Amino acid sequence: MRFVPRWALLSSGCAPLLLVGGWIVAALLEGPAYDPVTQTISVLAAYGAEGSWVMTGAFLALGVCHLVTAWGLRPAAPAGRVALAGGGVAAFVVALVPAPSSGGSLKHGAAVVAGFTLLAVWPVLAAVRRGGVPWGLRLTPSVAVTVLMALGAVWFLVEMDRQGSAGVAERLVTCIQSTWPLVVVASCLRYAGDLSGKGGKGGKGGEGGESGEGGESGVSDESDESDETSAPPR
Numbered sequence: 001m002r003f004v005p006r007w008a009l010l011s012s013g014c015a016p017l018l019l020v021g022g023w024i025v026a027a028l029l030e031g032p033a034y035d036p037v038t039q040t041i042s043v044l045a046a047y048g049a050e051g052s053w054v055m056t057g058a059f060l061a062l063g064v065c066h067l068v069t070a071w072g073l074r075p076a077a078p079a080g081r082v083a084l085a086g087g088g089v090a091a092f093v094v095a096l097v098p099a100p101s102s103g104g105s106l107k108h109g110a111a112v113v114a115g116f117t118l119l120a121v122w123p124v125l126a127a128v129r130r131g132g133v134p135w136g137l138r139l140t141p142s143v144a145v146t147v148l149m150a151l152g153a154v155w156f157l158v159e160m161d162r163q164g165s166a167g168v169a170e171r172l173v174t175c176i177q178s179t180w181p182l183v184v185v186a187s188c189l190r191y192a193g194d195l196s197g198k199g200g201k202g203g204k205g206g207e208g209g210e211s212g213e214g215g216e217s218g219v220s221d222e223s224d225e226s227d228e229t230s231a232p233p234r
Helices: 007-033 041-045 052-072 078-096 106-126 139-161 166-230
Strands: none
Touching (some): 007 052, 007 166, 041 052, 041 078, 041 166, 052 078, 052 166, 106 166
């Protein structure tokens, strides 16, 4: 199995921190006029928003993190790595095509939907359908987290329709999406560490076995020579 480089832990770990930190700082700059419970993250990056430069930078940084992580996730299935990288590209588009200050934007909305879809399906596409793989790349947890993201999306759409807690629903889904790559990378590194530990113990055991066999052989040879020497001459 191909192993994940340790720098992938940095890129995947920075993704949720940069995203959450970005919307917190941007909301503070926006002031009390912004309601994080009912308003979406895209509002913070909209034209004319006080903290738009912070949120735009967070989206760009998130895209870089996803691209780097997809590159480093070598044990994952290629389709999943491509989908994760596609989610990173979608984050670039969301940053470069912000929402208008009022009303909607078809281009921005399409980029958001594409990014969400890719980041929702990449766990299933990345799953390796054979035994002896890291926990994060197994089919069962991958399907479970994709279903969880889908349920979060349904909740977000319902809240948008009733003009309720859309901001809360969106933040929950994006937190899961930005954190799951970190979970997968961590499980891959732990799996590699377990394999290395087993290999080291096996090597020491093999050396001990050879030494034991050699020792027994030496004792046996010395015993034979002693018997021949003590035997009376004929």
